[in-house]
Amino acid sequence: MNASTHHAPLAERLLVEWVCHREEAAGHPAPAGPADATAMEQGGSFAARLHLRALRLPGSDVALAQIERTLFAGRVMITVLLLFSTMAGAFAASAALDAAASVSLPLILFALVGINLLMLALWVLMQVVRAPGASWLVAVWTGVVRRIASRGEGENHAGLDAIRLLAQRWRVGAVVHAAWLSYALAGLVTLALLLILRRYELSWQTTLLDADGLRHLAAVLSLVPRLLGAPGPEVLALVEPFTDADRRGWAQWILLAVLAYGVLPRAVALLVCLAMLQPAGALEASALNRPGHARLRERLMPDRRAVGVVDADRAPQSVNAQAGISPCALPDAPLHGVAVEWPQARPPASARWKWFAHVDDTASRDEVAKFLRGESSDGLVLVLRATATPDRGLARASAALIAAARAPAWVALGDLDALEARGAEACAQRLSDWRALAAQAGAQHGLLGFDAKQGVLSALTEKSA
Amino acid sequence: MNAPPIQLAVVGHTNTGKTSLLRTLTRDVRFGEVCDRPATTRDVSAVELLVGEQSLIRLFDTPGLEDPIGLQGWLALRAQEAADPVARIESFLRSDHDGGRYEQEAKVLRQLRRSDAALVVIDAREPLLAKHREELRLLAECGRPLLPVLNFVADPAAQTGPWREGLARIGLHVLADFDTVVFDHAAEQRLFDKIGLLLEARAAQLTIFSRYRAQQREALIDAACRQIAGLLIDAAALQWRVPNEPSSDLTRLQSVVRHAEQRCVNDLLALFRFELDAFDPPPLPLDQGRWKLDPFDPEALRLLGIRTGSAVAAGAAAGVSIDAMLGGASLGAGALLGAGAGTAFSLYRSHGRRWIDGLRGYRALMIEEETLALLAARQIALLHALLRRGHAATQAVRTGIVSGWPLPELRDAVLRARAHPEWSALNGAQDAASSEEARASLVDLLGRHVRGSGPAAP
Numbered sequence: 001m002n003a004s005t006h007h008a009p010l011a012e013r014l015l016v017e018w019v020c021h022r023e024e025a026a027g028h029p030a031p032a033g034p035a036d037a038t039a040m041e042q043g044g045s046f047a048a049r050l051h052l053r054a055l056r057l058p059g060s061d062v063a064l065a066q067i068e069r070t071l072f073a074g075r076v077m078i079t080v081l082l083l084f085s086t087m088a089g090a091f092a093a094s095a096a097l098d099a100a101a102s103v104s105l106p107l108i109l110f111a112l113v114g115i116n117l118l119m120l121a122l123w124v125l126m127q128v129v130r131a132p133g134a135s136w137l138v139a140v141w142t143g144v145v146r147r148i149a150s151r152g153e154g155e156n157h158a159g160l161d162a163i164r165l166l167a168q169r170w171r172v173g174a175v176v177h178a179a180w181l182s183y184a185l186a187g188l189v190t191l192a193l194l195l196i197l198r199r200y201e202l203s204w205q206t207t208l209l210d211a212d213g214l215r216h217l218a219a220v221l222s223l224v225p226r227l228l229g230a231p232g233p234e235v236l237a238l239v240e241p242f243t244d245a246d247r248r249g250w251a252q253w254i255l256l257a258v259l260a261y262g263v264l265p266r267a268v269a270l271l272v273c274l275a276m277l278q279p280a281g282a283l284e285a286s287a288l289n290r291p292g293h294a295r296l297r298e299r300l301m302p303d304r305r306a307v308g309v310v311d312a313d314r315a316p317q318s319v320n321a322q323a324g325i326s327p328c329a330l331p332d333a334p335l336h337g338v339a340v341e342w343p344q345a346r347p348p349a350s351a352r353w354k355w356f357a358h359v360d361d362t363a364s365r366d367e368v369a370k371f372l373r374g375e376s377s378d379g380l381v382l383v384l385r386a387t388a389t390p391d392r393g394l395a396r397a398s399a400a401l402i403a404a405a406r407a408p409a410w411v412a413l414g415d416l417d418a419l420e421a422r423g424a425e426a427c428a429q430r431l432s433d434w435r436a437l438a439a440q441a442g443a444q445h446g447l448l449g450f451d452a453k454q455g456v457l458s459a460l461t462e463k464s465a
Numbered sequence: 466m467n468a469p470p471i472q473l474a475v476v477g478h479t480n481t482g483k484t485s486l487l488r489t490l491t492r493d494v495r496f497g498e499v500c501d502r503p504a505t506t507r508d509v510s511a512v513e514l515l516v517g518e519q520s521l522i523r524l525f526d527t528p529g530l531e532d533p534i535g536l537q538g539w540l541a542l543r544a545q546e547a548a549d550p551v552a553r554i555e556s557f558l559r560s561d562h563d564g565g566r567y568e569q570e571a572k573v574l575r576q577l578r579r580s581d582a583a584l585v586v587i588d589a590r591e592p593l594l595a596k597h598r599e600e601l602r603l604l605a606e607c608g609r610p611l612l613p614v615l616n617f618v619a620d621p622a623a624q625t626g627p628w629r630e631g632l633a634r635i636g637l638h639v640l641a642d643f644d645t646v647v648f649d650h651a652a653e654q655r656l657f658d659k660i661g662l663l664l665e666a667r668a669a670q671l672t673i674f675s676r677y678r679a680q681q682r683e684a685l686i687d688a689a690c691r692q693i694a695g696l697l698i699d700a701a702a703l704q705w706r707v708p709n710e711p712s713s714d715l716t717r718l719q720s721v722v723r724h725a726e727q728r729c730v731n732d733l734l735a736l737f738r739f740e741l742d743a744f745d746p747p748p749l750p751l752d753q754g755r756w757k758l759d760p761f762d763p764e765a766l767r768l769l770g771i772r773t774g775s776a777v778a779a780g781a782a783a784g785v786s787i788d789a790m791l792g793g794a795s796l797g798a799g800a801l802l803g804a805g806a807g808t809a810f811s812l813y814r815s816h817g818r819r820w821i822d823g824l825r826g827y828r829a830l831m832i833e834e835e836t837l838a839l840l841a842a843r844q845i846a847l848l849h850a851l852l853r854r855g856h857a858a859t860q861a862v863r864t865g866i867v868s869g870w871p872l873p874e875l876r877d878a879v880l881r882a883r884a885h886p887e888w889s890a891l892n893g894a895q896d897a898a899s900s901e902e903a904r905a906s907l908v909d910l911l912g913r914h915v916r917g918s919g920p921a922a923p
Contacts, residue, residue, distance in 0.1 A: 024695075025890065027728050028735075043518055168901070291695065294688035295735055303515050303681065304491045307523065311509035311572050341594050361595035362534055389480040391503040392569075393532035393596055418622070433502055 011067045014162045016054040018063060020292035021161060029296050032057050039300050046288055049300040063158035066149075070159030073144045074166070077137075078175055085179040089186030097194050102201035105254055109221065112187040113262040116180050120265055123173065137175060138167045174273035177266050184262035191258060195251045202250045204238045214238055221257065230256040333378035337412075338368055338401055340394065342385050345414060352457065365397055369404035380405040381457065382443065383450050386413035386430065387422075390437040398441035409443040412450035412457055431460075470513055470523040471667050473660070474577045474609075477586035478600055479503040479529025482616040485645035485857030486586050487512060487526045490653070492738050494856045497526055507569070509576050516677045521670050525576050528569040533600035536567050540603075550606035554578065574607055582610040582663050584656075589615040589623040589642075593631040601635055610663035613640040614656065619647035639663065648855040650682050686852070686915055687908065688736050693844040694907035695890075696729040698900060701837050701882035702889035705830040718830050721891055726840060730847065737851045739862070837879055838870045845871050848915060872914055878907050 023029045035056035039049040054060060089112070096111040097103055145159045194200075206214050215233055222232035236249040287293065334354035339345035341360055354377070359365045372380070382398050384390075402409040413419075413434060419427050434447055449458045475483045484497035484506050491512050498505050506528050513520040540553055554574055562571040577583050585604060587597070604611055613632050618625055625642065632640055641656040643649070657675045661668035700722055707714040734740070850862050870876040881903065886892050888900035 027732070045517075289684050289687040289691060291688060291692045291732055291736070294684070294691075295732065298738065301517075303677075304493060305513040305515055305520065306496075307511035307513060309508045310511050310525065311576060341596065343592065343594075361599070362538055365534075388591070389478075389503045391479045391529070391531035393534060396532055396535055429500075429502060 007064055007068065008071065011064060011071055012051065012055065014067050014071075014165055015060060015064050015158070016051055017165050017287075018067070018158050018161050019054040019057060019060070020050075020290055021165070022292075023295075024290070024292035029292070029299065030057065036299055046293075046297060046301040050288070050293055050296065053296070053300060066157055066159040067162045069148065070141075070145050070162050073148060073159075074141055074163075077141055077144065078178075081175070081179050082182045085182040086186040089183035089188075090190040092183070093187040093190035094194065097191070097198075097200060102203040102205065104205040105202055105250060106204065106217070106221070108191070108254055109257055109261070112184065112191070112258050116184055116262050116266065119180065120269060123176070123269070127169075137172055138163060168277070170273045170276040174270055174277065177270035177273060181263065181266040181270055184258065184266055188255065188258045188263055192255055195255070200247075200251075201242075202247060202254070203240070203242075211239070222253065224260040225253055225256040228256045228260055335379045335381050336372065336375065336377045336405060336407070337381045337383055339383040340397055340401070341388060342383065342414070345383055359397065359401065365400065369400055372401060372404040373406075375405075377405055377407040380407050380409045381412050381448065381450075382409065382441075383412045383414060384434075385415045386419040386434070387415050390430075390433045395437045395441050398437065398443065402442040408445055409441075410445050410448050410457075411438040411441075411443045412448040413460070414450035416449055416460075468667075468670055470520040471582075471660075471664060471670060472523050472525070472580040474525045474527055474573075474580040474583040475586060476527050476573050476577060476583050476604060477529060478533075478588070478597065479531045480505070481529065481586045481588040481591075482645050482857065483529065483586045484526055485855070486584065486614065486616065486643070487524055488857045489643075489645045489648060489855040490514070490524065492856050494738065494740055496856075499857060499859065503529065503531065509572050514674065516674055521674045525580060527573045527576050530570055530573055530600050530603070532567070532570070533603050534596050536570050537599045537603060539563050539567065551608040554603075554606050554608075570603075574603070577604060577607040577609055580609060581667070582612065582660065583607075584660075585611050585613045587613055587615050587628060588617055589625050589628055590617050590620050592624060593627055598631070598635060601632070601637065605636075611637060612656075612659055612663055613637050615640060615642045616645055618642045619644040645855045645857040647858075648853055650679075650852070653678065685736060686848075687912060689733055689848050689851070690908045690911035690915065691904070692729055692732050692736065693841075693848065693911055694904050696725055696844060697837065697841055697879045697907065698882045698904055699725055699889045699891045700832050700840055701879045702885050702887070702900075703832055703891045704883075704886040704889070705892075707828060707830055714830060718832075722832060722836070722840075725891060726843075729844060733844070733847060733851060737854070738856065739851065739854065831883060834876075834880065838876065841875055841879060842869060842871055845911070845915070852915070872910075874910055875907075875914070878903070878910055 035053045038056045039053040042052050092111050096108045142160060142163055149157050204214055204218060215238060218233040218238060226232050230253045231249040237246045334352055337353050337356040339358045343358055343360060357368050359368050380402060411434060419430055438447060447460055449460045475486055477483050480503050484499050488494060488496045506526055510526045512524050514522040540557060558571055558575050562568050583604060615625055615628055617623055639659055639662055641659050643652050643656050654675055657671050661671040705714060705718055854862060882888050
């Protein structure tokens, strides 16, 4: 949509929902860079951005025009329906009063109110069982839109989708109630005019009921009109002879009865439907969570913004640098062993160990280095947890100890089970890093396995290696 | 609100999950590089967390500290600033960092000095060692509030007790448990609350952000439930009218459902911003489904009532215009006629058409209830798993073995759709308006179930 023309809020909202449905059906949002960019530039709430994006999508001007034509057709349909309903009400009232002799009051009431109330009761029942609304209205509307659609628009007509979106039960209900309300109002007005302009012989006619039965019927029908101030059978004569006061009283009664039983219930139902309808101009908050909208949230309303690198790396890679090592078997002579940053490593149980210490902080590191410098040794084994991260600190501590020992050195890794539990790929990567650390620290004779519980050294198993 | 963003440096020993924390807090699986190796992050990178268009928090990902003991030793030699730790750090930052030996550490400390506070990420699976204590002392000397964040607390190997004790001994009593792999929304809320404790002047800003995150979470759950409800209704209402002769329709029907489920999974992953290849569901055991019309089935009778009512309304409204065209002489007879016609049409749509189809040698293919139960259970299990998945997780999503309806009300709501083929988008056409209320009630049901049952254990 490239034009900046102002469109009806309802048409624009329908376009947004139509786009949402189309993208949900496609399984992904449409790739619409310029529309997205415009929505981002505009800013505002997520709903506002969705709205603008929909308006800017390619082809949305055509879709919007189709929706507006559909809405126009719908309005014309409703106008015609209301007109016909009004005429029906007027004709029904005039037909009911068009009697040569006396006119039956219950018959007038039934003509103007009976079917109306019955249909209203059915509508209420449908709301209880949550049945959908009047499909004939939708079918007629769809037929009209298809007929006025241009050749080639076919099933891709946005207006047809708009009808499906609009055909909510409250909206359809509102139209139906409006039609019945106009029927009842037209009947009431016609009735009032005729009663003002002509003289009718109103009467309570019956063939089946006796005098008491007729009185009871009149009393029951007068229950609600009495609340509106209408006189009832207790003050008005039910049978001949009628006075002028009786005639005027029954004329007022029939008008108030039509108002009470025909107009007011439909007016209330219409108000309920209108109250339940969504506001036409804006998307509801819950509608924003529709899958078609929600997937656009990251694109149109990102909740993060990458700033990028603010302090670039200049230091050389340290521990990860690859260096060669020459695996070599352990000598038979007793060895010096140092557990580095592994306080839980058990003291050695094997006679192979000549001495075993723990190194953790600066003081212990200096003390052990001092000891190693004063001792002659056939080999030094640094014992580390395989799951520890082979960082520069460990590399430097290991290098310092190996330098102090001035003897062949190995790095023995314990806790290998825990490392293997991380998966073969992670295990292989970590062992590769340990080899790099061993080489960098000067432990040229490679890696060994270490059983922390037994304090026993072994070659790395094939699984670990 | 025009306050500048809160600047938070994410620091810690190497390979403790700093970038992982950033990924999870930003919901961005592509942020930085995550690898179980030292020195994976070597630059200082920044990312802002937005509420609307306002940047409220700026997070800095920093390289890991690797040799705090060595650096403390080097700093100890510079006795002239020993009385003022911050001056000592500033002096170090102005130096050549021992000829580049402590370049990475300098980056971390420099960024911390520029920030309002730091989140110190700790791998709770690691034992508390002297180097960690030295590291925390070094960071504390920068003169900025520190909030230790215990990562991987959901791992059985986590040693949270010793860490809490150890951190308390060096004066760090406020800390947060936050696993970057096994996500916990409440833990994230607590994390921001605790940052607010350290940065009292910025607490209002953090509260706004925290509330926004909670709203986003609710919206995410709602959107996910809508996605699942859509799949369940589409699958339950799926119905094909096919000839009785053997054909490939059954295979095609199964394929359509499989495709729909995969699309639902893809949409869920996209909603949660995970990679599309993060979940590979096992094959769906779809079986042959055939509609068996039972006129005494309570569900069928209930359906009949609904259809009758709905059609009466349509016909009755049609009667108004018939009345008018007859000039009012019928006095509502047209309305009654219309109501009767509507009822007949409704009966035909609900049952008559199927009877006629049966006589003409056609049958209706549908999805069996067991398969629908499986679809429901699997999507809900996936949703639970995604709600508990941090954006730092690199393993594929696992939901375990699921079967049966997660709750009886869900079964009733889904099975109701079997009688409404017009509700299913998989049938080629969709009557959005008529299915909207069924979808909404299913979304409501799913939402209450997901929120009520709480996150599943990983």
